[in-house]
Amino acid sequence: xxxxxxxxxxxxxxxxxxxxxxxxxxxxxxxxxxxxxxxxxxxxxxxxxxxxxxxxxxxxxxxxxxxxxxxxxxxxxxxxxxxxxxxxxxxxxxxxxxxxxxxxxxxxxxxxxxxxxxxxxxxxxxxxxxxxxxxxxxxxxxxxxxxxxxxxxxxxxxxxxxxxxxxxxxxxxxxxxxxxxxxxxxxxxxxxxxxxxxxxxxxxxxxxxxxxxxxxxxxxxxxxxxxxxxxxxxxxxxxxxxxxxxxxxxxxxxxxxxxxxxxxxxxxxxxxxxxxxxxxxxxxxxxxxxxxxxxxxxxxxxxxxxxxxxxxxxxxxxxxxxxxxxx
Numbered sequence: 001x002x003x004x005x006x007x008x009x010x011x012x013x014x015x016x017x018x019x020x021x022x023x024x025x026x027x028x029x030x031x032x033x034x035x036x037x038x039x040x041x042x043x044x045x046x047x048x049x050x051x052x053x054x055x056x057x058x059x060x061x062x063x064x065x066x067x068x069x070x071x072x073x074x075x076x077x078x079x080x081x082x083x084x085x086x087x088x089x090x091x092x093x094x095x096x097x098x099x100x101x102x103x104x105x106x107x108x109x110x111x112x113x114x115x116x117x118x119x120x121x122x123x124x125x126x127x128x129x130x131x132x133x134x135x136x137x138x139x140x141x142x143x144x145x146x147x148x149x150x151x152x153x154x155x156x157x158x159x160x161x162x163x164x165x166x167x168x169x170x171x172x173x174x175x176x177x178x179x180x181x182x183x184x185x186x187x188x189x190x191x192x193x194x195x196x197x198x199x200x201x202x203x204x205x206x207x208x209x210x211x212x213x214x215x216x217x218x219x220x221x222x223x224x225x226x227x228x229x230x231x232x233x234x235x236x237x238x239x240x241x242x243x244x245x246x247x248x249x250x251x252x253x254x255x256x257x258x259x260x261x262x263x264x265x266x267x268x269x270x271x272x273x274x275x276x277x278x279x280x281x282x283x284x285x286x287x288x289x290x291x292x293x294x295x296x297x298x299x300x301x302x303x304x305x306x307x308x309x310x311x312x313x314x315x316x317x318x319x320x321x322x323x324x325x326x327x
Contacts, residue, residue, distance in 0.1 A: 009101050014056030014068065021058075021065045027250070029088050034250030038223050047214035049078045055109055059089070059098050066093040069102040071110065071118075076198075077205035081116035081325075099132060107324065116325045119204070125315035138320035142204055143297040147311035151284050151291065154310055159277055165270035166233070171240070173278055176219060176230035190232060191215040193239040197261035202296035204319065224248045224256070231278045233262070233271045240266040243275035245282065245291075253289030260293075260302060272305055280309070 014022070019037045027034045044054075054072040058065050067089035074084055085106055089098045110118055119141065122129040166173070179186035191212050199207050219225055224246035233241035241262040248256050257279060262271050283291050295302050297316065 008061070009066075009096075009098050010060050011057050011101065011105055012060065014058055018056075018058055018065070018068075022056075022068055025065065025068060025090055026088055028090055035248075036223070036250060039248065042223050046075065046217075047210060048075060049073070049208065049210070051080055052078070053083070053113070055106070057102060057105060059102055061093065061098075066090050067098045067102060069106045071106050074205065075210065076207060077203050078208045079116075079205045081114065082205060083110055083115055083118050085118050085120050087120065094128065100136075103136060107322075110324060114325075117321050117323060119319055119321040121317050121319050123315050124318050130318065133318075133320040136322060138322040140318055141321045142202075142319040143316045144294050144319070145297055145303065145316050146292065146294050146314040147303075147306050148293075148314060149280065149291040149306075149309065149311045151280070151288060154280060154284070156277070156280070159273070159309075162270060162277060163274045166274035169269040169271075170235050171269060171271055171274065172234045173274055174232050174234060175228055176232060177227040179232065180227065187216050187219065188212065189239045190219065190230070190242065193232075193242055193263070194259070197242065197263060198259060200261065200264070201259065202298050204321075219244070222246075229255075229279065229282050231275050231282075233266075233275060235266060241271045241275060243272070243279055245279055255283050255286070255288050255291055257291055257293035272302070276305060276309060 019040055023035050023037050023040055048054075052073050052075065054070070056071075057069045059067040059069075067087070070086040070088075071083055073080070074082070085103070087099050087102050087106075089102075107118065120133065120138070121144075122133055124130060124143075163173070176186060176190055179190075183189075194215060195209065201207065219227060219230055226245055226247060229245040231243040231245075232239055241260075243260040244258040246256050246258055248254075260272055260275060280291065291311075293306065293311070294317070295306065297303075
């Protein structure tokens with residue numbers, strides 16, 4: 001009888017020439033969330049808080065890349081002792097111990113840094129990944145609903161009166177692109193609003209500040225920037241709410257809903273609904289197929305608006321965490 005040995009797994013640092021293969025592996029593993037090399041390069045070049053750490057490792061079998069790990073701090077919720085990890089293995093190469101090898105290597109590096117938490121996100125419908133998270137001793141910390149709106153089936157008629165409610169409260173709906181035509185400080189005002197409202201977004205670690213320059217880059221020059229789809233609510237000449245969108249990934253029919261948020265003292269005026277309806281109208285006029293968005297399972301006010309509008313919940317994304325300080 002002939003014994004066929006499995007190829008041994010070797011690990012090496014990520015290098016500049018690996019961007020294309022990293023995107024290839026990621027898109028193969030998650031075909032519904034395709035990325036581009038340009039987007040990953042932009043993310044890597046993005047602003048980083050002082051002390052930010054990132055470590056990428058590529059796994060190979062017989063010289064062929066089959067997976068990678070990506071360990072980093074969170075830029076928006078920066079806690080020096082807490083890290084995120086992405087473990088991605090080609091579907092055809094799974095169940096051969098590659099993920100475990102990558103994870104053990106990452107944990108060894110994090111222990112040298114005296115890490116506290118290492119966290120990862122898994123889709124609840126991916127039974128293998130969820131089982132792997134539990135196997136390594138990770139526990140569930142948070143759930144986020146992905147919701148999708150099929151624009152072909154959306155009926156605006158039931159919501160015809162919604163914009164009037166906000167207008168009657170003195171609210172004007174506009175876009176960042178339109179405001180820039182007459183106000184050179186529009187981006188600065190949008191940044192001030194964004195910095196305040198993002199604090200209320202449910203997260204495991206608290207939101208940490210990022211500079212104005214990063215916000216300007218994101219909304220005007222990033223690969224997914226759409227200032228014409230960055231909707232704003234203005235009341236008494238004050239920016240009081242935002243609802244922004246971005247064109248991400250490889251599916252030309254999909255647009256992503258980013259942050260929808262209203263200042264605390266301006267809530268209860270129907271502003272969020274009015275803004276959401278503007279985004280749906282924009283996406284429909286653009287000939288797109290679908291809007292996708294994510295919300296924490298605890299964010300009932302925003303989930304309620306999405307449900308009324310007809311967004312369909314997808315399998316939740318579970319944030320798992322392993323407490324390295326407890327071992």
